[in-house]
Amino acid sequence: MAEAIISAVSEVADKENFKEVKSVLVLVGELQQVDREVLKFAITQLRPDKLAKTRFIIRVVRASFTCKACGHKWPFRESVLQDWVKEAIHFVPEVAHAYIRCPVCGSPDFEISGGRGVWIAGIRGER
Amino acid sequence: MFDPRISIIDDRLSTIDRVIAVVSGKGGVGKSVIASTLALLLAKEGFKVGLLDVDFTSPTTHVVLNASGLQPIEDKGIVPPEIHGIKYMSLVFYLGNTISPLRGTELTNILLEILAYTCWGRLDILIIDMPPGISDLMLDMLKYVKRAGYLIVTTPSKMSFETVRKLIMLLKGLGAQIIGVVENMLMSGSTEYIRREVEALRERYLGGIHYDTSLEESLGNVEELLKTGFALELKSILQNIIM
Numbered sequence: 001m002a003e004a005i006i007s008a009v010s011e012v013a014d015k016e017n018f019k020e021v022k023s024v025l026v027l028v029g030e031l032q033q034v035d036r037e038v039l040k041f042a043i044t045q046l047r048p049d050k051l052a053k054t055r056f057i058i059r060v061v062r063a064s065f066t067c068k069a070c071g072h073k074w075p076f077r078e079s080v081l082q083d084w085v086k087e088a089i090h091f092v093p094e095v096a097h098a099y100i101r102c103p104v105c106g107s108p109d110f111e112i113s114g115g116r117g118v119w120i121a122g123i124r125g126e127r
Numbered sequence: 128m129f130d131p132r133i134s135i136i137d138d139r140l141s142t143i144d145r146v147i148a149v150v151s152g153k154g155g156v157g158k159s160v161i162a163s164t165l166a167l168l169l170a171k172e173g174f175k176v177g178l179l180d181v182d183f184t185s186p187t188t189h190v191v192l193n194a195s196g197l198q199p200i201e202d203k204g205i206v207p208p209e210i211h212g213i214k215y216m217s218l219v220f221y222l223g224n225t226i227s228p229l230r231g232t233e234l235t236n237i238l239l240e241i242l243a244y245t246c247w248g249r250l251d252i253l254i255i256d257m258p259p260g261i262s263d264l265m266l267d268m269l270k271y272v273k274r275a276g277y278l279i280v281t282t283p284s285k286m287s288f289e290t291v292r293k294l295i296m297l298l299k300g301l302g303a304q305i306i307g308v309v310e311n312m313l314m315s316g317s318t319e320y321i322r323r324e325v326e327a328l329r330e331r332y333l334g335g336i337h338y339d340t341s342l343e344e345s346l347g348n349v350e351e352l353l354k355t356g357f358a359l360e361l362k363s364i365l366q367n368i369i370m
């Protein structure tokens with residue numbers, strides 16, 4: 001994942017003709033279950049010289065679900081899940097559909113509204 | 128905002144020489160058995176081959192390969208387990224027998240995640256078993272895996288070919304590479320209808336495979352499967368094209 005972030009940032013920096021990238025804001029969905037410190041460390045290990053001085057800000061976005069059958073909204077609580085399910089959700093959050101049901105109506109037809117995937121929300125740099 | 132998964136996909140696929148997606152305009156025409164058997168045949172010929180099932184709501188290749196008990200390994204990504212000499216990846220590893228209704232955007236997300244996080248290593252060929260029809264997933268494949276070649280399956284039926292015709296036009300319009308058309312489930316000799324229609328579209332008619340009553344029983348038993356007339360015909364059709 002660190003690799004993906006770095007290659008995406010480098011791509012944008014090239015496209016925007018940045019001489020220097022000051023800071024990058026990375027949003028990580030809670031469902032991704034990434035340890036912020038570990039991700040930060042991996043980024044500092046893997047980054048090319050060009051990004052040596054860049055500050056990486058990593059924020060975790062809470063996950064929630066919205067039922068498409070009854071409209072109920074509820075937060076993700078990983079504590080109720082078995083370890084291997086958590087691990088699967090870490091790579092493919094949509095796996096949640098197999099193991100989580102709407103607490104109100106029991107439907108598996110819900111939307112993962114926020115808290116999934118990794119996003120680069122902002123890049124600041126100097127030309 | 129943009130998505131780092133997308134920028135890593137090309138990287139992940141860069142160790143693969145050739146990507147072949149098995150598609151059809153229609154369901155139930157034999158895409159999954161053809162994709163799985165092709166992977167088996169290639170592995171037997173000594174190719175380094177991968178098989179990816181992207182029919183996420185109804186995966187079936189694990190039935191053909193008898194591969195449901197496997198687990199991928201997590202190591203800086205997902206390392207697909209190996210079975211019968213094939214590196215194999217399917218969502219059944221995570222879903223088991225549970226049902227999981229998934230809508231279009233979720234299917235797109237799963238495809239992106241699997242493409243971005245699966246570490247195939249060096250492969251000669253990656254075979255992808257696709258869901259039926261011109262689906263969201265088909266459009267996503269065209270968008271994110273531009274280098275895929277398409278192996279199209281039809282039955283002798285005019286109705287089946289009618290959907291395949293649209294598929295061919297879509298693929299052509301988007302500049303995708305079409306490998307050719309396989310006519311599956313022939314009841315007697317070739318009807319010539321499909322060949323004529325395919326050639327009228329200036330695409331390759333690769334050959335026909337007969338309906339094989341022994342196929343059903345051999346599903347899940349790889350040795351038996353490779354001995355069926357189905358497998359032999361598939362092999363002779365694709366020998367000079369893919370192998």
Ligand SMILES: Nc1ncnc2c1ncn2[C@@H]1O[C@H](COP(=O)(O)OP(=O)(O)OP(=O)(O)O)[C@@H](O)[C@H]1O
Nearest residue numbers: 153154155156157158159160259312337338339342
């Ligand atoms: N040549 C053949 N002879 C006999 N049976 C066949 C032949 N080809 C396919 N079948 C059978 O037809 C059924 C459908 O095949 P398969 O699941 O591979 O189709 P599909 O196109 O992948 O379907 P879907 O669109 O649902 O994914 C299976 O039971 C398979 O064993």
Ligand SMILES: [Mg+2]
Nearest residue numbers: 158159182187
């Ligand atoms: Mg299928």
Ligand SMILES: [Zn+2]
Nearest residue numbers: 067070102105
């Ligand atoms: Zn509900």
